[in-house]
Amino acid sequence: MNKIFNLTSTFKSQQAEDGGVVIRGMVSTNDFDRAGDTISADAWAKGGLRNFEKNPIILFNHDYDRPIGRATGLKVTDKGLELEAKISKSAPANVCELVKEGILGAFSVGFRVKDADYLEETDGLKIKDAELFEVSVVSVPCNQEATFSLAKSFDSKAEYEDFKKTFTNRVDL
Numbered sequence: 801m802n803k804i805f806n807l808t809s810t811f812k813s814q815q816a817e818d819g820g821v822v823i824r825g826m827v828s829t830n831d832f833d834r835a836g837d838t839i840s841a842d843a844w845a846k847g848g849l850r851n852f853e854k855n856p857i858i859l860f861n862h863d864y865d866r867p868i869g870r871a872t873g874l875k876v877t878d879k880g881l882e883l884e885a886k887i888s889k890s891a892p893a894n895v896c897e898l899v900k901e902g903i904l905g906a907f908s909v910g911f912r913v914k915d916a917d918y919l920e921e922t923d924g925l926k927i928k929d930a931e932l933f934e935v936s937v938v939s940v941p942c943n944q945e946a947t948f949s950l951a952k953s954f955d956s957k958a959e960y961e962d963f964k965k966t967f968t969n970r971v972d973l
Contacts, residue, residue, distance in 0.1 A: 820869070821887040821899050827907040827935050829880040833942045836924025844876045848914065848931040858885045859936040860895050862910055868895050868937060883907065883935060895937060906941035910934045 832838045856871035868891035873884035889896050898904040915929035 818889060820889045821896050822872075822884065823887060823899065823907075823937070824873075824884045825882070825907055826877075826880050827883045827909050832922060832924070835942060836919065836922030837927060838919075838922075838924070839880070839927040839930060841876055841878055841880050843915075843927050843930045844881045844932065846914075846929045848911070848929065849874060849876075849881075852932040852934070856885075857934070858887065859934050860891065860893065861938050862908065862934065862936045864934075866892050868892065871935060881909070881932075885935070887937065899937065904937055904939060906938050908936045908938040908941055910936070 828839055828844065830838055830841055852871075853874065856874065857867045858869040858871060860866040860868045869885050869887040871883055871885045873882075875882050887896050887899055895904065910933045912931045912933065913925065913927050913929075914931060916925040916927045918924075919926050
């Protein structure tokens with residue numbers, strides 16, 4: 801099979817000292833996406849990250865002519881593939897500002913399937929081995945778990961609980 805797939809997930813961001821943005825999140829999870837596909841976390845641990853790690857450029861919407869940053873960390877976890885990246889303040893199309901505003905809030909990966917099983921119930925694939933080509937910040941993700949969540953932008957549950965205390969239950973305001 802010579803097909804490129806795109807899977808996505810959410811991330812959180814923080815401002816870098818030079819005006820860029822540091823983002824962290826799961827770029828691939830073992831959840832089913834809208835296409836009915838799932839990728840096992842182990843699929844990335846079989847050597848499919850080596851070429852990406854040599855040139856870890858982050859793209860915007862899978863456009864090879866629109867690099868926006870570099871991955872600074874990549875690791876396989878039991879949930880999938882986790883990434884940290886720095887988005888440049890000079891990224892095109894004001895991507896950095898859109899990330900800061902929470903308008904852009906999803907990752908997507910382009911990859912080649914090396915081994916997979918067909919899943920009749922979802923008409924998709926259970927991907928068991930894959931080679932990562934690229935990671936993108938995208939406006940429309942394939943993975944329904946890829947929408948940005950305010951709660952995910954906090955570093956701890958205690959920090960989130962403190963933030964919730966700033967709201968009121970009064971309806972007459």
